Amino acid sequence: MQKENGKNIYFNDEAYHVLNSYLVNQKFDPKNVFILVDNLTYKHCFPIILSHVNFLNKSHVIKIRTGEKEKNIYTCIKICKLLEKLKATRNSLIINVGGGVITDLGGFVSSIFKRGIRFINIPTTLLGMVDASIGYKTGVNLDYIKNEIGTFHIPELLIIDPFFLNTLSRTEIISGMAEMFKHGLIANKDFWIDMNKFKLEMAENKNICNDLIKKSIFIKNKIVTKDPKEKGLRKILNFGHTIGHALESYFMNKKEKILHGMAIASGMIYESWISHKINDLSMIDYEEIESSLSSFYPKKYVLSDLDVEKLFIIMEHDKKNEKNKIQFSLIKRIGECSYNYEVPFSLIKESLLKC
Ligand SMILES: NC(=O)c1ccc[n+]([C@@H]2O[C@H](COP(=O)([O-])OP(=O)(O)OC[C@H]3O[C@@H](n4cnc5c(N)ncnc54)[C@H](O)[C@@H]3O)[C@@H](O)[C@H]2O)c1
Ligand SMILES: [Zn+2]
Missing domain, CATH: 1.20.1090.10 (Dehydroquinate synthase-like - alpha domain)
Structure with missing residues (x-):
């Protein structure tokens, strides 16, 4: 699939069809696909994705703690080390399943690991859908300075499914x-x-x-x-x-x-x-x-x-x-x-x- 600025956003059922075809067409080995989640998106969102995209059943899941505090360079290093241990290659794919913390962090790791690998964003918060996952900015905080370290990196696909919002708190909405x-x-x-x-x-x-x-x-x-x-x-x-x-x-x-x-x-x-x-x-x-x-x-x-x-x-x-x-x-x-x-x-x- 041709990655083109702004033309890679898909909604609802069509999005899952596109994701399924993408994974097949690109001939990914499921073991070469890494799904980044936090505690809560693992619980609430990951099962929904698996129900639409069977292929990912055998993929690796990388789970981090939920929250902005995890959006730092040390978590990135931990993820890179884990990717290395799990034998990720330059042809690997990271799928970010979460709010802005996960898409920023996972996008950033994708942009630096082995000088850049492909990634897909599946935002699961409202802020993630309408903002954080749109626009190619990735990054992490430096102590208390927000997004001080970062890159521009374009996702292969953006999957928007507002169904995820059913488990999101009213405050987050x-x-x-x-x-x-x-x-x-x-x-x-x-x-x-x-x-x-x-x-x-x-x-x-x-x-x-x-x-x-x-x-x-x-x-x-x-x-x-x-x-x-x-x-x-x-x-x-x-x-x-x-x-x-x-x-x-x-x-x-x-x-x-x-x-x-x-x-x-x-x-x-x-x-x-x-x-x-x-x-x-x-x-x-x-x-x-x-x-x-x-x-x-x-x-x-x-x-x-x-x-x-x-x-x-x-x-x-x-x-x-x-x-x-x-x-x-x-x-x-x-x-x-x-x-x-x-x-x-x-x-x-x-x-x-x-x-
Ligand atoms: N890159 C950009 O252009 C950009 C733009 C705006 C914001 N951001 C960044 O986005 C971050 C904020 O994103 P956020 O508000 O999505 O925060 P977040 O990623 O921390 O998610 C908020 C909380 O909701 C939980 N959660 C996520 N999806 C859920 C679901 N479907 N059901 C239940 N719980 C769920 C998470 O585990 C977390 O506890 C900030 O770090 C901000 O800097 C980036
Ligand atoms: Zn903002």
Whole structure:
């Protein structure tokens, strides 16, 4: 199968047909296929995959502990050693079955093991489906700096099956929805409106969201296909993430941990305020964003001046920075975003303490 940017995404039953044919056509020995899972995806998702793809019954399963803490270079080394022990070759295939932690980690290992082997992503969280598995970025954290070590590596196939979401917690669903709201805010106002119309139903009844998931994937995929290496346009996907990532890193090792999506939802509110102040975002749009997101993602922390200083230090390490300046992507109106804004510390501080 020809691997082509953005043309390797398959949904529901068709996806399993394509996966079955791929494994047969590429003449894989099942023992040369390695399935990366975490404790929970092994329990909830792996049996579903086996029921569709019999071929994988004899493949090796590599299981790691669940959670962001595992997304580091030491886990990668452990996986590489295991691959070596299991006699993986340059022709091996890794199939990542899990959320963003597994697809980031497994994608990264695939890109470095023996200078790069093939991989397939089967995302099993909402965030994994609409965001982490789309767009060829792989990577791991360096201590508390998110995704500091990473590569671009294109999966052979992307298998999207929203059925996996039936076992995912409501909190994880709501976390994943933040990226969908973001897709509306940066690129498609109608999608933002749809998300607001269906957000409560989507959080309660995961089955109705197939169509929204597809649309969200198409929005992200269109952007990354135009700018795969993040030279320009792709930066708009970072909206909400400059401050959001800092919050996520800051709270990573505290009692009151916050999920990626929750951090990004707060980040989008702060960065909408900044957009209002320096990018002509109207007060009406700001208030709409603020009221929609803050009611859906109630804030569980209060920031002090000291917290703000520490967050700023984390932002200074952000990979997106250029010439030692923190770079923001800001919206002009709902559905339109641009990138490379330098924002003074005083305004970042104002947003963090005010919003
Ligand atoms: N590469 C990218 O472009 C990109 C984009 C966005 C986010 N990310 C990364 O993604 C990660 C977050 O991903 P995530 O939110 O999917 O987290 P995750 O992978 O930790 O999954 C969340 C939890 O859900 C469990 N789980 C997964 N699927 C399940 C299922 N179907 N049923 C029950 N439980 C299930 C997992 O075991 C885990 O406990 C972060 O590390 C973030 O940096 C990467
Ligand atoms: Zn994100």
